[in-house]
Amino acid sequence: MRIKTFIISIIVLCCTTITTQCFAQEDQIVNKDEVDLFYKMDRQDWESYVKQVSAPDGHQIRFKKMPTGTSYVVSYPSGMHLSVQPLYNNKDTLEALLIGSYYPKDIGFSFDEEFRQDIEKQTQQELGSHYTVKADILDMGSDHRGVEFWVTPTR
DSSP states (O other), X not given: OHHHHHHHHXXXXXXXXXXXXXXXXXXXXXXXXXXXXXXHOOHHHHHHHHTTOOOOTTOEXXXXXXXXXXXXXXXXXXXXXXXXXXEEXXXXXXXXXXXXXXXXGGGOOOOOHHHHHHHHHHHHHHHOXXXXXXXXXXXXXXXXXEEEEEEEEOO
């Protein structure tokens, strides 16, 4: 149970604290303020913001222009990856954030339904009632698995 709590904390840290300054702030579990900020941004604001995103030394970052907004993936030396993809609609309103955290399969932990429910519940609690969180577990072939969070404003 202790390792499960640790893994959940790491995933919540990486998946819900979006900008790269979070990589140095391991004590911060969720940065709700940033999620709030992102939902105040229109598409143009997001595109300006993402141009300023950088990764710490030893990490790589890749950007990809998407029809819904530029996404980015930060790759850690450990083989872990963090992705953030905004989903803007045609009116330049942010409809959802897709936040992913991907791990080498040899992490030695089971990403099962109980884990999915726990991480979804914990992330929902951290973000509060203004957002709806849905977590999905992904098996990405022979080398990685991950957790993706769909974060949407509560309507």
